[in-house]
Amino acid sequence: MALEKEKQRLLQTSRRSGYSSIQGDSRPTSQKRLSNGKDDFAVAFTTTQPVTYSWENIEIYLETSQGNCFKRSPPVQKRILDNVTGCVRPGEFLAIMGASGAGKTTLLNCLTFRNTGKLKILGQRFLNGETVNTDTLARISGYVQQDDLFVPTLTVKEHLQFQALLRMDKYLTYSERMTRVGQVIHELGLTKCENTMIGNPERGIKGISGGERKRLAFASEVLTNPSLMFCDEPTSGLDSYMAQNIVQVLKNIASTGKTVVCTIHQPSSEVFALFDRILLMAEGRTAFLGPVSEALSFFSSQGLPCPPNYNPADYYIHTLAIVPGQEIESRKKSKEICDAYESSQAGQQILEIVKANRSFKLSESQEFPLDEVNVRKSPYKASWFAQFRAVFWRSLISVLREPAVLRVKAFQTIFISMLIALIYQGQTLQYDNVRNIQGALFIFLTNMTFQNVFGVVNVITSELPIFLREHFNGMYRTDIYFLCKTLADLPVYVVFPFIFVTIPYYAIGLNPEAEKFFIACGIVILVANVATSFGYMISCLAGSTQVALAMAAPLIIPLLLFGGFFLQNGAVPIYFDWMRYISWFMYGNEALSINQWVGVRFNDTVCPNGVCTGEQILKNFDFDPNLFYRDIGGLCGLIVGFRFLAFFALLSKTYRKN
Known part of the structure; x- marks a missing residue:
């Protein structure tokens, strides 16, 4: 008898909650396209499908x-829940x-x-x-x-708009989504702080209070009713x-x-x-x-x-x-x-x-x-292009709204480049100065590497928890996040390397031809992006900042040794020779050296017959001028290769057991 009463109660609840089958449409009222304008839209988001x-x-x-490692015993099962039954x-x-x-x-x-x-x-x-x-x-x-x-760099309203674009059903128009955002902001008492950045005290970004953050978390879920x-x-x-x-x-x-x-x-x-x-x-x-x-x-x-x-x-x-x-x-x-x-x-x-x-x-x-x-083939409510637009918009905002980070990067780039210019200034084309010029070129490579690898590691690992939560909520694909993050960061890793080379280039006394200058800038930009890709890979493999930072230096140092500055290419032991081909230091150093010395001739009493040529200098360092385009291709290949590895490492984190 009690069982029959409960069945009747469930059936009555489903009828009271707005379930409908008008014209064969089996969707709940909250998912129907209503035809009477804004009032009907508001009704659609106040009715609720009954769930027991x-x-x-x-x-x-x-x-x-x-x-232990010496003696293995069969695993023991610990019971955490014991015959729990319930209903809501x-x-x-x-x-x-x-x-x-x-x-x-x-x-x-x-x-x-x-x-x-x-x-x-x-x-x-x-x-x-x-x-x-x-x-x-x-x-x-x-x-x-x-x-x-x-x-943290989004405002409360922008965060909810981003959620609305990716989590609400496709049949809703943009204006209807924004109307729903306004409703939720009002319902949860977020009107006062809707244009305030969310913030993050740990990163020094002031924002909303703890209670407002919690209400915003509810608003993000209530948005889709x-x-x-x-x-x-x-x-x-x-x-x-x-x-x-x-x-x-x-x-x-x-x-x-x-x-x-x-x-x-x-x-x-x-x-x-x-x-x-x-x-x-x-x-x-x-x-x-x-x-x-x-x-x-x-x-x-x-x-x-x-x-x-x-x-x-x-x-x-x-x-x-x-x-x-x-x-x-x-x-x-x-x-x-x-x-x-x-x-x-x-x-x-x-x-x-x-x-x-x-x-x-x-x-x-x-x-x-x-x-x-x-039967849905895709767990995502937004199309690929809709996901791309929304995630790319947010990624750009994240870059542009952290002026403190950009200022630190700018200060770091300008300060170190000016320091290099002061230390190496006035290097004339004499045989005794060749080693100094090569040292300056190698400093370009090492600074671009460490500055960008460690900068990327801190950013990516801090965003991974947000990415994983939003991905598992069915908001956007892994490739969308990775592509948008890469494109949004790209201008930073082009502009700052260009500035870094520009300041000390002529002060040091490097090859004064305009063509050589721009080629040197391009090589350093490629090296900076290889380092960035390597940082992506380390971050996605490690998953946490501490582990990524611990991994980065031990992996970079061996590659640094094969850059041709501490050890000539011809002196590398055969069983380590393969490591040269994954070292961007080797490609970058050889390409910069070729760009600097090919076509250069100067008189010096130390030189054989009193004349030194760039080709002789390159030969002394075991660099081959004919391999310039191979070096450029190697840098481009490492950019693509490291990013593919980073993407697959990130993709592996999104797989979970059902």
């Missing part, structure tokens, strides 16, 4: 290796609570199909009676993660007032008919009062799942009444926690509570609701569009 999400007999194990329905706000290590974050990761690669998961998850998968869930849900990751919302610790790092403000936002979202699930740690009594239902966890098991008002009576029935004037949330968490020094008694008490819940009326009612959702199927006229999601 249930999970049944969820068990999660983590395999841990045993033994449209219009409900469910809070998952428990002490540290209770399993609440693991359960949320399981429900959202995230961060579960090393875990063995058993059990079933159902969305409106259908078995759910990653693509289906991502299509109709939003996920606000604990860490707020934003591009998802039917199901997940939040991981939404109040972390906020004061009590701001925490209550954020939870009130979630409460308002649930009141529109959406299904909201969040994990939360030590909520205040005011925040606790905003929850519709709570899921208390202890040692990976369900200690209670039901309305907030029924939790007090359940614990009282177990002889654990909450004291007067005591925050119920604190009491539940403290009661279910494993107290240090009292582990045996704490685990025994938690087990008794979990066992009592399973046999209680509240526990049996949840089982009936889950069973009803599992067997519940909407009729054909109200079919839930899971099939449409499953």
